[in-house]
Amino acid sequence: MRQAFACALLISASLAGGAAFAQTPGAAAGAQCSNPNALGVTRTVEIDTTGGPGFGFEHFKQHDFLRNNEVILTFDDGPWPTTTKVLAALADQCVKATFFVIGKHATYYPNILRQMAEGGHTIGSHTWSHAALGRKNISPDQAKEEIEKGIAAVNLTLGAEAAPFFRFVALQHPPELVTYLGERNIAIFSTDMDSFDFKARRPEQVVNAVMNKLKKQGKGIVLMHDLQHNTADALPELLKQLKDGGYKIVHMRAKGTVKSMAKYDDMLKKEAKLPTVDQRPTASVVRTVE
Helix, strand or coil: CHHHHHHHHHHHHHHCCCCCCCCCCCCCCCCCCCCCCCCCCCEEEEECCCCCCEECCCCCCCCCCCCCCEEEEEEECCCCCCHHHHHHHHHHCCCCCEEEECHHHHHHCHHHHHHHHHCCCEEEECCCCCCCCCCCCCCHHHHHHHHHHHHHHHHHHHCCCCCCEECCHHHCCCHHHHHHHHHCCCEEECCCEECCHHHCCCHHHHHHHHHHHHHHHCCEEEEEECCCHHHHHHHHHHHHHHHHCCCEEEEEEECCCCCCCHHHHHHHHHHCCCCCCCCCCHHHHCCCCC
16 A cells, blocks of 8 residues: 555656756755864765676775765665655765666655755665665566666656666675666765664674774775664764765766666656645645644
């Protein structure tokens, strides 16, 4: 029920011509920083995704563009209610990150996805349903559907084209899908250091995992998950330690955007059930009175 209802909200909102949140270089970079002591963003890099370049030294060795003490923060699996806490911590420190979004979750929480874009963050995709595409029981067509439905869901929810950035679930990179993404001109992101925050039982474990790896490697793309409560709780302290440690935040954005394919747009629209005229958020429709 939640999936059908969420899809109805996303499709009807798109057709109603709601606000669009572009991911192009000229898009708004979010509110001006009001914290004079913030960690902030040291520099912004633009990624040309032609041919599907790969990033993250766990799997791709070709492109090394970070300088010593530079860090890129990336988050997988949102949007989720915990994402709002992540966004608040980033905003407090005037930091921009890259989010690899699950298509289904975009339909569940469209307003949170739009908050990501409003904050000036870069939004890529992370499949439709968090399927590990390296599994033997997934056919090539099913794998492509996972990729393309995820892209379509994010674009329809944003009302604009997202960044042509993709991260494989479980960092499994089937060669034929790497080739497919290259043909689609979509960059692939692994990581330089995985926080393994999904294994953490306390926020301080997330902080320690990231900082210890940074001290060893000196720089890198960090992988975290914005749906993990411990990560959301850990982020203010992590950002503080990054600043105290002299690390600099780099923000990535794409030179272009990714177009969804009509076949998968139509697939999502067919799944939408009874879209309504009313587009108010639930908090404006339902309130506790007793």
